[in-house]
Amino acid sequence: MKSLAVLISNAGTGSNLQAIIDAIREKKISANLAVVISDSPDAHGLIHAKKNNVPTHIFDSKKEKIEELLTKKYPVDYIVLTGWKKIISNKTIAEFPNKILNIHPGLIPDTIDGIVKNPDGTNGLWNRGKFTDAAVQHFLDNHATYAGSTVHFLSNEFDFGPVLIRCFEKIKPNDTVKSLYERLKKKEHNIYVEALSKICD
Numbered sequence: 258m259k260s261l262a263v264l265i266s267n268a269g270t271g272s273n274l275q276a277i278i279d280a281i282r283e284k285k286i287s288a289n290l291a292v293v294i295s296d297s298p299d300a301h302g303l304i305h306a307k308k309n310n311v312p313t314h315i316f317d318s319k320k321e322k323i324e325e326l327l328t329k330k331y332p333v334d335y336i337v338l339t340g341w342k343k344i345i346s347n348k349t350i351a352e353f354p355n356k357i358l359n360i361h362p363g364l365i366p367d368t369i370d371g372i373v374k375n376p377d378g379t380n381g382l383w384n385r386g387k388f389t390d391a392a393v394q395h396f397l398d399n400h401a402t403y404a405g406s407t408v409h410f411l412s413n414e415f416d417f418g419p420v421l422i423r424c425f426e427k428i429k430p431n432d433t434v435k436s437l438y439e440r441l442k443k444k445e446h447n448i449y450v451e452a453l454s455k456i457c458d
């Protein structure tokens with residue numbers, strides 16, 4: 258059985274983590290969640306981890322190196338980022354080729370100069386370099402017809418890498434960041450679980 262580490266921060270709510278925990282319990286993902294690593298002690302996801310008896314680790318960048326943690330202390334098969342804020346160095350990415358997954362609230366193309374098409378044929382927004390609420394705000398500011406998120410492997414290119422799966426969410430006329438993000442997150446949970454269930458199978 259594959260083992261996973263999920264990396265979170267206080268930028269998110271831990272909802273993707275909870276969806277992964279649920280899917281493991283329901284045997285939709287055949288993996289063991291070895292550890293949840295957070296870069297701060299106040300990440301909401303830590304509450305989900307503790308409630309579900311998943312070991313947690315607060316990462317201290319002054320004293321620890323993430324690649325050492327993930328090879329020596331928690332030698333897992335896949336590293337799953339969800340709302341992780343810290344930059345993962347190219348050296349670490351090279352050490353874990355196609356082993357680090359991320360979910361990004363934007364539509365990452367298959368090629369670096371590509372554009373994802375929305376279901377209505379308009380151009381999807383990549384939201385490269387934008388994080389959580391700022392990314393969702395960007396869909397609204399640009400009057401996009403669809404929001405979307407992408408599960409991908411990390412690569413040396415920022416917010417880019419082999420795409421595993423994407424989701425789209427139609428934007429409604431009165432959407433706010435909160436209303437749109439709430440619906441998008443539900444789809445994020447589904448695609449992250451689907452991607453993990455495939456790669457762990």
Ligand code: GRF
Nearest residue numbers: 269270271272273340360362
């Ligand atoms: C997700 O929206 C993901 O796309 C982004 O960070 C957010 C984390 O949300 N990278 P949550 O903590 O899983 O609710």
